[in-house]
Amino acid sequence: MDLRYVVAGTIITSTSAIFVIYSLVSNAGLVLGPSLAVLALGVVVLVSGVTFNEPNVELLKLYVNDLSRTISKVLEDSGLLNAYRLRVCLSDLRVVLSLKPVKCSDITLGFGLASDSPYVALPVDLGKVGITEVVGDDLSGFLSEVLSRRFKVCRYVRILSSSDEYVVELNTINQTIYDFIKIPLSYVKILTLFLIAKFLGRDVELVNEELVGSNYVVKVRVV
Amino acid sequence: MIERDLMILTALMFIAISMLVYVGEVRYDAYLAVTILIYFIYTSVNYSFRSRVNLKVVDIAFIALFIGIVSYRVYEILR
Numbered sequence: 001m002d003l004r005y006v007v008a009g010t011i012i013t014s015t016s017a018i019f020v021i022y023s024l025v026s027n028a029g030l031v032l033g034p035s036l037a038v039l040a041l042g043v044v045v046l047v048s049g050v051t052f053n054e055p056n057v058e059l060l061k062l063y064v065n066d067l068s069r070t071i072s073k074v075l076e077d078s079g080l081l082n083a084y085r086l087r088v089c090l091s092d093l094r095v096v097l098s099l100k101p102v103k104c105s106d107i108t109l110g111f112g113l114a115s116d117s118p119y120v121a122l123p124v125d126l127g128k129v130g131i132t133e134v135v136g137d138d139l140s141g142f143l144s145e146v147l148s149r150r151f152k153v154c155r156y157v158r159i160l161s162s163s164d165e166y167v168v169e170l171n172t173i174n175q176t177i178y179d180f181i182k183i184p185l186s187y188v189k190i191l192t193l194f195l196i197a198k199f200l201g202r203d204v205e206l207v208n209e210e211l212v213g214s215n216y217v218v219k220v221r222v223v
Numbered sequence: 224m225i226e227r228d229l230m231i232l233t234a235l236m237f238i239a240i241s242m243l244v245y246v247g248e249v250r251y252d253a254y255l256a257v258t259i260l261i262y263f264i265y266t267s268v269n270y271s272f273r274s275r276v277n278l279k280v281v282d283i284a285f286i287a288l289f290i291g292i293v294s295y296r297v298y299e300i301l302r
Contacts, residue, residue, distance in 0.1 A: 005229070030244070033254030037240050040258045044281055045229060051277035052225065 002052040009046025016042055057176065068183040074111065075184055078118040086189070086206040087223065088124075088197040095190045096121045104203065122185070124194045134199050142199050143168065143192070153177065153188055154216070165207055166196060170216040181216055189218065196220055228272040235261050252292045259285045 019035035022028070075081040080097055087096045089104035096107050098119035106114040107121045126132075131150075136142045143157040147170060155172035170192065173181060181188050189209060197204040200222060208219040239257045248254070262285060266273055 002225075005225070029249040029251070030247075033248065033251040034240050034244060036251050037236060037254040037258040040255060040262070040285070041233060041236050043284075044232065044262060044278070047278060047281050048225060048229065048276040052275060053277075055274045 002049050005045055005049025009042055009049050012042030013046055072184050088193050088204050090197045090203050093125050094121045095124050139199050143195055165219050165221045167219045172214050173216050192218055225275050232265050256292050259289045
């Protein structure tokens with residue numbers, strides 16, 4: 001469902017219905033035809049709003065679920081599932097999950113061992129979706145532009161603190177992806193961290209994350 | 224996105240209704256029939272619109288209405 005079309009459809013339908021009633025009561029033949037045509041359009045908009053669904057969403061949900069189960073199993077076997085450090089290596093366009101701090105230069109993509117610590121390194125290249133440079137002057141504006149307006153992850157983004165550590169709140173997470181935030185390697189978490197790193201032009205590390213109602217709060221530290 | 228699809232559909236219907244008003248058409252069934260025809264032609268040509276929304280209920284209602292309008296006109300001629 002998309003509320004915007006539902007509202008638009010309801011307004012069009014109700015307005016044209018009033019005109020239909022008016023034309024019937026006052027016997028205005030010329031008004032009746034166009035009013036009925038607009039009523040038909042209103043019904044189409046209303047039904048479009050009620051039944052709207054992005055194509056392939058269900059398939060992608062299934063894919064994410066199956067993939068996260070596999071990744072969880074691998075992380076569990078590597079001992080990375082609960083105690084881990086998540087770090088963005090900006091120069092290599094990678095996000096690294098490891099038990100201990102590792103150097104970005106020692107990391108290759110995929111699973112591996114560096115400084116006696118198992119790690120998982122994932123590629124993050126937003127250039128493929130057209131995000132090549134920082135937009136705006138402040139961090140909240142940049143995050144809102146990408147996470148809220150572009151990817152519709154949340155309603156808006158707030159920076160709660162930006163002293164030693166950055167605390168970022170993603171307000172009202174989209175219902176479709178809400179459950180995916182709880183999975184071990186949530187792409188929302190990866191994306192948020194990567195965007196912060198990109199804006200600051202520095203590597204960053206996840207300190208803490210929590211779901212507060214429908215809001216997602218992450219605390220990151222510049223490395 | 225369906226914004227574009229709905230805007231094109233609205234524009235097509237607006238043009239058709241304007242033309243009917245311009246020629247002074249007063250039969251309300253003519254407006255409905257043209258609107259329904261435009262709806263079916265547009266949603267058949269632009270199938271991506273149908274992949275995002277479920278218009279089955281509208282299809283059934285519009286087909287029934289269109290059959291009703293045509294039947295009524297045929298009946299009027301034959302009477």
